[in-house]
Amino acid sequence: MFRKLFGLEKKEAKRGNPDAVRLGVDLEMSYCPKCNEEYRLDVERCVHCQVELISGEERLGQLTSKEQGFTARSMEIADGESMVAIREGKLRDLKPYQILLAKDRIPALLNGDAAGCAKG
Numbered sequence: 001m002f003r004k005l006f007g008l009e010k011k012e013a014k015r016g017n018p019d020a021v022r023l024g025v026d027l028e029m030s031y032c033p034k035c036n037e038e039y040r041l042d043v044e045r046c047v048h049c050q051v052e053l054i055s056g057e058e059r060l061g062q063l064t065s066k067e068q069g070f071t072a073r074s075m076e077i078a079d080g081e082s083m084v085a086i087r088e089g090k091l092r093d094l095k096p097y098q099i100l101l102a103k104d105r106i107p108a109l110l111n112g113d114a115a116g117c118a119k120g
Protein backbone atom coordinates (compact mmCIF):
# COMPACT_ATOMS: atom_id res chain seq x y z
CA MET A 1 0.00 0.00 0.00
CA PHE A 2 2.70 2.39 1.00
CA ARG A 3 4.89 1.48 -1.94
CA LYS A 4 1.98 1.79 -4.30
CA LEU A 5 1.30 5.29 -3.10
CA PHE A 6 4.91 6.25 -3.49
CA GLY A 7 5.04 4.91 -7.02
CA LEU A 8 2.01 6.89 -8.01
CA GLU A 9 3.46 10.07 -6.61
CA LYS A 10 6.63 9.64 -8.61
CA LYS A 11 4.73 9.22 -11.84
CA GLU A 12 2.64 12.29 -11.23
CA ALA A 13 5.64 14.42 -10.50
CA LYS A 14 7.16 13.51 -13.83
CA ARG A 15 3.99 14.17 -15.73
CA GLY A 16 3.19 17.29 -13.75
CA ASN A 17 5.65 19.63 -15.44
CA PRO A 18 3.29 22.56 -15.98
CA ASP A 19 5.17 23.88 -19.01
CA ALA A 20 5.19 20.47 -20.65
CA VAL A 21 1.47 20.05 -20.08
CA ARG A 22 0.66 23.54 -21.28
CA LEU A 23 2.78 23.28 -24.41
CA GLY A 24 1.69 19.73 -25.15
CA VAL A 25 5.15 18.22 -24.88
CA ASP A 26 5.43 14.65 -23.68
CA LEU A 27 8.78 14.35 -21.92
CA GLU A 28 8.85 10.65 -22.61
CA MET A 29 8.68 11.13 -26.36
CA SER A 30 11.10 12.31 -29.02
CA TYR A 31 10.33 15.11 -31.43
CA CYS A 32 11.40 16.11 -34.90
CA PRO A 33 12.93 19.61 -34.74
CA LYS A 34 11.71 20.31 -38.26
CA CYS A 35 8.13 19.13 -38.53
CA ASN A 36 7.45 18.65 -34.80
CA GLU A 37 6.27 15.11 -35.32
CA GLU A 38 6.15 13.06 -32.13
CA TYR A 39 8.02 9.73 -31.94
CA ARG A 40 8.68 6.94 -29.50
CA LEU A 41 12.00 7.19 -27.68
CA ASP A 42 13.51 4.30 -29.63
CA VAL A 43 13.11 6.14 -32.92
CA GLU A 44 16.16 8.18 -33.84
CA ARG A 45 15.23 9.94 -37.04
CA CYS A 46 12.16 11.58 -38.47
CA VAL A 47 10.83 9.45 -41.32
CA HIS A 48 9.71 12.58 -43.19
CA CYS A 49 12.67 14.90 -42.71
CA GLN A 50 15.54 12.45 -42.15
CA VAL A 51 16.86 14.57 -39.32
CA GLU A 52 17.82 13.45 -35.84
CA LEU A 53 15.09 13.70 -33.26
CA ILE A 54 15.38 15.76 -30.11
CA SER A 55 14.17 14.65 -26.69
CA GLY A 56 10.98 15.92 -25.14
CA GLU A 57 13.06 17.91 -22.69
CA GLU A 58 15.00 19.62 -25.47
CA ARG A 59 11.78 20.41 -27.27
CA LEU A 60 10.29 21.85 -24.12
CA GLY A 61 13.39 23.98 -23.63
CA GLN A 62 13.12 25.32 -27.16
CA LEU A 63 9.44 26.09 -26.82
CA THR A 64 9.76 27.86 -23.51
CA SER A 65 12.68 29.99 -24.67
CA LYS A 66 10.77 30.86 -27.83
CA GLU A 67 7.80 31.83 -25.72
CA GLN A 68 9.89 34.01 -23.47
CA GLY A 69 11.35 35.70 -26.51
CA PHE A 70 7.86 36.35 -27.77
CA THR A 71 6.53 38.03 -24.66
CA ALA A 72 9.76 39.94 -24.18
CA ARG A 73 9.58 41.29 -27.71
CA SER A 74 9.35 45.02 -27.68
CA MET A 75 6.40 46.78 -29.26
CA GLU A 76 8.43 49.93 -29.66
CA ILE A 77 9.87 50.93 -32.99
CA ALA A 78 13.42 52.10 -32.48
CA ASP A 79 15.21 54.70 -34.58
CA GLY A 80 16.83 53.18 -37.61
CA GLU A 81 14.83 49.99 -37.37
CA SER A 82 13.88 48.80 -40.82
CA MET A 83 10.23 49.18 -41.70
CA VAL A 84 8.21 47.88 -44.56
CA ALA A 85 5.05 49.32 -46.08
CA ILE A 86 2.46 46.60 -46.26
CA ARG A 87 -0.71 48.48 -47.04
CA GLU A 88 -1.91 51.83 -48.22
CA GLY A 89 -5.39 53.14 -47.77
CA LYS A 90 -7.71 55.09 -45.54
CA LEU A 91 -6.79 55.22 -41.88
CA ARG A 92 -9.93 53.43 -40.72
CA ASP A 93 -9.29 50.60 -43.18
CA LEU A 94 -5.77 50.19 -41.89
CA LYS A 95 -6.55 50.03 -38.21
CA PRO A 96 -7.56 46.33 -38.33
CA TYR A 97 -4.16 45.48 -39.78
CA GLN A 98 -2.44 47.18 -36.91
CA ILE A 99 -4.52 45.21 -34.42
CA LEU A 100 -3.81 41.99 -36.27
CA LEU A 101 -0.08 42.64 -36.21
CA ALA A 102 -0.17 43.57 -32.55
CA LYS A 103 -1.60 40.14 -31.76
CA ASP A 104 1.69 38.72 -32.98
CA ARG A 105 3.52 41.50 -31.19
CA ILE A 106 4.61 43.14 -34.41
CA PRO A 107 4.65 46.89 -34.00
CA ALA A 108 3.08 48.90 -36.80
CA LEU A 109 2.87 52.57 -37.61
CA LEU A 110 -0.07 54.16 -39.35
CA ASN A 111 1.56 56.88 -41.30
CA GLY A 112 -0.37 59.58 -43.08
CA ASP A 113 1.40 61.09 -46.06
CA ALA A 114 0.65 64.03 -48.34
CA ALA A 115 -1.41 62.03 -50.79
CA GLY A 116 -3.95 61.16 -48.13
CA CYS A 117 -4.11 64.64 -46.69
CA ALA A 118 -7.16 66.82 -47.32
CA LYS A 119 -4.96 69.83 -48.01
CA GLY A 120 -2.98 68.05 -50.70
Ligand SMILES: [Zn+2]
Pocket: 032, 033, 034, 035, 036, 037, 046, 047, 048, 049, 050
Ligand atom coordinates in the same frame (compact mmCIF):
# COMPACT_ATOMS: atom_id res chain seq x y z
ZN1 LIG B 1 10.20 15.69 -39.34
